[in-house]
Amino acid sequence: MxxxxxxxxxxxxxxxxxxxxxxxxxxxxxxxxxxxxxxxxxxxxxxxxxxxxxxxxxxxxxxxxxxxxxxxxxxxxxxxxxxxxxxxxxxxxxxxxxxxxxxxxxxxxxxxxxxxxxxxxxxxxxxxxxNLKEKHQWQGVVAGTRKTTPGFRLVEKYGMLVGGVDTHRVDLSSMIMLKDNHIWSQGSITAATKQAKKVGGFALKVEVECRTEAEAEEAISAGADIVMLDNFKPDDLKATAKRLKEKFSNRSVLIEASGGISEDNIVDYFDDSVDVISLGSLSHGVxxxxxxxxxxxxxxxx
Missing domain, CATH: 3.90.1170.20 (Quinolinate phosphoribosyl transferase, N-terminal domain)
Structure with a gap:
């Protein structure tokens, strides 16, 4: 290593x-x-x-x-x-x-x-x-979120790097993440993703927050680079991630897990079909x- x-x-x-x-x-x-x-x-x-x-x-x-x-x-x-x-x-x-x-x-x-x-x-x-990731030989990425203290984000993201995890997106300009309010504004995941692609160009990845497997399928079909499976239970997450990887095997889409994940239960989310696990608790309430x-x-x- x-x-x-x-x-x-x-x-x-x-x-x-x-x-x-x-x-x-x-x-x-x-x-x-x-x-x-x-x-x-x-x-x-x-x-x-x-x-x-x-x-x-x-x-x-x-x-x-x-x-x-x-x-x-x-x-x-x-x-x-x-x-x-x-x-x-x-x-x-x-x-x-x-x-x-x-x-x-x-x-x-x-x-x-x-x-x-x-x-x-x-x-x-x-x-x-x-250390938990290494102990369990999980090959994915543990990442923080934007749940940081206003005016102090640089220090908090720097601390994540010293600790050996990924900073995820550092700010709104680092990657395009479409959440429920973005999707609501356009009426659908497909429409929101297409709008994001217009302005993000080839340089910025687009991630879409999804609450169901059907939403994830729509996001991938619309061109999303990353789908976040939000607030899935561990077993549901693993099964859904596996099906998505198999169905879209011709696409290099990343599957991210987020929501309700902490130091106490992160091991339950480790799986070969999951590429990223993000936690607000890396900067929130530490x-x-x-x-x-x-x-x-x-x-x-x-």
Whole structure:
């Protein structure tokens, strides 16, 4: 199995990502930094501790937050490394050190912790799902959805990549997905699919959300590249997917399963006829990984 160079994932980030971080910092300190006045400008070192078991994700964001605050980060773990505080004497795992002025460390602290905690939480859940796929030797794709936090999607999708799953479509411009409201507007799956094909051209795939086998057949016949079997029970899903693959064996259509699928039951949906399983729970309601940032006593030794 090929390994991922997690450190190269930063190359995926668009030019706007650093501007987004500047906005996060502006939101957190819109006027006077009263706490910064209290702690002053002394040179200090703070340690980033991991306090719950998980996978580290979000290093570029953490670095940029502190860079914009005039601080320097020295990592003791790498992006994608797993850690467990229970293995340490103090039940907290030293992940990184941050050097800078006291007020600057505190300017970046909460924004950085919020970001890395959420990103690492998503990567940790994604890793569990990727491991289940590997354990059961399923050859399909585990993917996230667009159920992400407004303004924070880039971080959440990045966390999925660190965790080893697919991001699915990142936004409305990435792929054309026709759901019930799109179909309603045109009166039929066929009409909606033809409209989508007109504007999407050869470059964009068209996916259609289907509630029945008959709808899936109509979507494939109309030219859909992917059909999503939505809210099917595992046995019904497998049987339907198999029949569709056999009936349209001359088409390279992908079958996606979605709706009601979680870490607890995803194994029930694994099948050779199913190409993609997408889960909103990869970004929706994911527990964070707990981190803290502690400025060290003046006599702290590196």
């Amino acid at each position: 090929a390994t991922t160079n997690y450190e190269n994932l930063q190359c995926l980030l668009p030019p706007s990502w650093k501007t987004s971080i500047a906005e996060w910092l502006r939101e957190d300190t819109p006027s006077f930094d009263y706490g910064g006045y209290v702690v002053g400008d002394s040179d200090e070192v703070a340690i980033l501790y991991g306090k719950s078991k998980g996978k580290l994700a979000g290093v570029p964001f953490f670095n940029e937050i502190f860079d914009q605050c005039g601080c320097r980060v020295e990592w003791l773990l790498k992006e994608g490394d797993e850690f467990d505080p229970a293995t340490t004497e103090k039940k907290r795992y030293e992940v990184a050190r941050v050097y800078g002025k006291a007020r600057s460390l505190l300017l970046g602290e909460r924004v950085a912790l919020n970001t890395i905690s959420r990103c690492s939480g998503i990567a940790t859940r994604a890793t569990k799902l990727a 527990p964070i990984i707990d981190f803290s940032l502690k400025i060290q006593p003046r006599n702290y030794k590196i």
